[in-house]
Amino acid sequence: MRRLSIAEERWPVAGSFTIARGSKSEAHVVRVTITDGAHQGHGECVPYPRYGESVPQVIAALEGARVAVEAGLAREEIASAVAPHAARNALDCALWDLAAKQAGTAVWQLAELPRPVPAVTAYTLSLNTPAAMGEAAAKAAHRPLLKLKLGRAGDEERLAQVRRNAPTSRLIVDANEGWRPDNLEAMLAACAAVGVELVEQPLPADDDEALRGALRPVPVCADESAHGLDTLDALAGKYDAINIKLDKTGGLTPAIALARAARQRQLKVMIGCMLATSLAMAPAMLLAPLADVIDLDGPLLLASDRTPPIRYDGSLMYPPPPALWG
Structure with missing residues (x-):
């Protein structure tokens, strides 16, 4: 059976980061880990206030989807189970990572994308x-x-x-x-x-x-x-x-x-x-x-x-x- 872990993390900026809407001194992210017991898949998202999303809101949405995720929620079902787009991103990427590790192949191959190069x-x-x-x-x-x-x-x-x-x-x-x-x-x-x-x-x-x-x-x-x-x-x-x-x-x-x-x-x-x-x-x-x-x-x-x-x-x-x- 799958297990879902959710972590709130803060990563300081080197100096400061300013755009027209304001300044930031850190990257405030949510990391998701999905494990099947043998493999772990990871994903990270950045809830963005400009789009009406916050870290607490995203964490609450992920917790609300915990039962579905641990029961085997598929990537194609994420949009119907989770509202914030940032939360969907973390789940989607974690499931891609998990699938790649389970299959012993790379995500780019599973997704039928060109091989990544520098x-x-x-x-x-x-x-x-x-x-x-x-x-x-x-x-x-x-x-x-x-x-x-x-x-x-x-x-x-x-x-x-x-x-x-x-x-x-x-x-x-x-x-x-x-x-x-x-x-x-x-x-x-x-x-x-x-x-x-x-x-x-x-x-x-x-x-x-x-x-x-x-x-x-x-x-x-x-x-x-x-x-x-x-x-x-x-x-x-x-x-x-x-x-x-x-x-x-x-x-x-x-x-x-x-x-x-x-x-x-x-x-x-x-x-x-x-x-x-x-x-x-x-x-x-x-x-x-x-x-x-x-x-x-x-x-x-x-x-x-x-x-x-x-x-x-x-x-x-x-x-x-x-x-x-x-």
Whole structure:
């Protein structure tokens, strides 16, 4: 018979992490372990207040599903048994890990995905003053792909400072819903002027209609506006790409379906993450072969990580070790 274990964990950030909505000093995660007596499957999720989810709520939902999980709940049944998407993610990933260990094979093979290979991840520069972001860019200028957190007054100067100090790095931007329709085109033009390749969620998810008629010299990626398959239709005409995060989709299983559906609609695919450990990055990395942009740098922003961790050689991210997941 299965046994379910649930653990609340806190992983300090190396320094601080700031976006347009506020700052964090730690990654507050929930780890799920499902064992059959001989094998253990693990999953990690990050309940996110922006989506109306909290750690206590997710733990309560998982406890509420304990009987069903321990009785043999299948991955295909998770959505009907658990409401919060973060909780679904932890369960889904733990069941994939358990199935792989039971079968003696890798998750990518069970899921009929391409074999994972090393891939370059974006490295995030936390939102700060223009001067501070310029200094951070100088320290990270050796990295091939930088992600700038923007969304407050002074973003034009932030862009200029980062480009000046990291002249050869590719740049992407995440405004985290911090811009408004009246400055949208000016900000997209400023991004284009310094060679930004992608802008995530410039407008609030409930006020993004202005994207439909706007000049978009830089491709725009839906993040807070995009969750599962049911949100794809609403993106048409407004977005050029979609950021797929397992905590939004509710696990690896729906994320695979979403990535394939986005490809069919000619949307670029970005694989993203919340601030979390290597255990959360491991299943997301299996989607890297389906993606145009990989943003799985969560562990690089923490003061410590799990053992064994995913290996990062600068910004080159390696497939997760089997002892971690998958």
